[in-house]
Amino acid sequence: MKGNTRQRILETGAEIIHLKGFNHTGIQEILKAAGVPKGSFYNYFKSKEDFGLQVIDYFEGFFASLSREIVEDTTISPLTRIKRLLKTFMAFFESKDFTYGCPIGNLSQEMGDLSPSFQVRLKQAMDALVDTYTGMIVEAQEHGEISKQLDSREAGSFLVSSWQGALIRMKIEINAEPLENHYTMIFKYFLKP
Amino acid sequence: MKGNTRQRILETGAEIIHLKGFNHTGIQEILKAAGVPKGSFYNYFKSKEDFGLQVIDYFEGFFASLSREIVEDTTISPLTRIKRLLKTFMAFFESKDFTYGCPIGNLSQEMGDLSPSFQVRLKQAMDALVDTYTGMIVEAQEHGEISKQLDSREAGSFLVSSWQGALIRMKIEINAEPLENHYTMIFKYFLKP
Numbered sequence: 001m002k003g004n005t006r007q008r009i010l011e012t013g014a015e016i017i018h019l020k021g022f023n024h025t026g027i028q029e030i031l032k033a034a035g036v037p038k039g040s041f042y043n044y045f046k047s048k049e050d051f052g053l054q055v056i057d058y059f060e061g062f063f064a065s066l067s068r069e070i071v072e073d074t075t076i077s078p079l080t081r082i083k084r085l086l087k088t089f090m091a092f093f094e095s096k097d098f099t100y101g102c103p104i105g106n107l108s109q110e111m112g113d114l115s116p117s118f119q120v121r122l123k124q125a126m127d128a129l130v131d132t133y134t135g136m137i138v139e140a141q142e143h144g145e146i147s148k149q150l151d152s153r154e155a156g157s158f159l160v161s162s163w164q165g166a167l168i169r170m171k172i173e174i175n176a177e178p179l180e181n182h183y184t185m186i187f188k189y190f191l192k193p
Numbered sequence: 194m195k196g197n198t199r200q201r202i203l204e205t206g207a208e209i210i211h212l213k214g215f216n217h218t219g220i221q222e223i224l225k226a227a228g229v230p231k232g233s234f235y236n237y238f239k240s241k242e243d244f245g246l247q248v249i250d251y252f253e254g255f256f257a258s259l260s261r262e263i264v265e266d267t268t269i270s271p272l273t274r275i276k277r278l279l280k281t282f283m284a285f286f287e288s289k290d291f292t293y294g295c296p297i298g299n300l301s302q303e304m305g306d307l308s309p310s311f312q313v314r315l316k317q318a319m320d321a322l323v324d325t326y327t328g329m330i331v332e333a334q335e336h337g338e339i340s341k342q343l344d345s346r347e348a349g350s351f352l353v354s355s356w357q358g359a360l361i362r363m364k365i366e367i368n369a370e371p372l373e374n375h376y377t378m379i380f381k382y383f384l385k386p
Contacts, residue, residue, distance in 0.1 A: 109303075165353075182351070
């Protein structure tokens with residue numbers, strides 16, 4: 001039962017933090033939404049910061065489970081996998097009316113320059129995103145789908161950065177245009193033979 | 194005197210909000226830092242939200258004054274102006290140890306999907322940024338510095354989005370690498386003849 005309560009607090013907290021940010025979310029608010037008695041939080045987490053770092057683990061696991069099927073699908077070409085992954089996230093954000101954004105990007109923006117422990121953990125999580133895309137870019141280069149002139153790591157890094165910026169724009173445009181603009185520009189001028 | 198106090202609250206609030214975000218910044222904290230008596234806030238601002246919207250005006254004015262000299266300098270080529278503007282902001286963030294980020298981007302990330310009045314005002318401010326860059330791109334196309342094949346508005350939009358994303362990455366990398374990556378990629382693959 002202890003494990004279930006911990007998981008319920010994490011899932012509920014992740015949902016609220018994803019929308020409202022870390023500092024704007026109170027522990028009592030999470031416990032109330034999770035239906036967990038006040039005061040039980042510290043049975044599971046050392047501090048709000050400890051909780052926040054575990055929420056990042058949760059987000060990372062969520063991203064991995066959402067993307068694994070596509071990233072590892074060798075029945076489709078590497079470039080098609082990159083495109084499919086972006087389209088999958090575009091559909092996800094459309095289903096959320098273009099709110100939320102990327103939790104790793106949101107927390108990096110909010111906490112990167114306020115908390116050294118968040119900064120370290122978020123850099124790790126963001127680097128893992130870059131690794132995922134860089135790996136597919138290398139494969140696509142081997143398949144002749146992307147020019148080998150491109151430095152794969154620089155390209156993976158830029159793909160992720162520009163995607164994070166498109167997600168910021170999405171929140172104020174409240175439509176898919178910034179994500180579509182990202183997709184068009186990336187594949188028309190950048191990730192191409 | 195009234196005008197000076199209002200201006201002092203705005204400047205102090207803008208500084209704190211730029212670093213900590215809107216929801217994480219308290220009115221009392223701003224008044225204390227500004228050395229203004231508690232309770233006087235509502236002589237100048239209708240609400241915290243009203244204040245926040247005026248802080249956006251302040252940020253917009255700050256950006257305009259920082260960039261005007263470069264944007265309007267017709268003694269240098271349009272593409273050189275775009276490059277100089279980005280380099281100026283890179284130097285600004287270096288002087289801030291890679292913290293803060295773009296206040297318009299930060300608030301878009303934080304408030305875009307939480308407050309309709311912020312969303313409208315931030316979209317306006319972000320569109321003005323896009324207009325500034327798009328105008329210089331059009332000029333650069335006329336000067337033969339950037340291919341006319343590029344849709345200038347799409348390119349201006351992508352330049353701003355990808356810059357916003359690079360600023361997020363900067364906060365967790367705590368170095369200039371994400372901004373340099375942005376600069377390299379933009380001018381090597383997009384804004385070129």
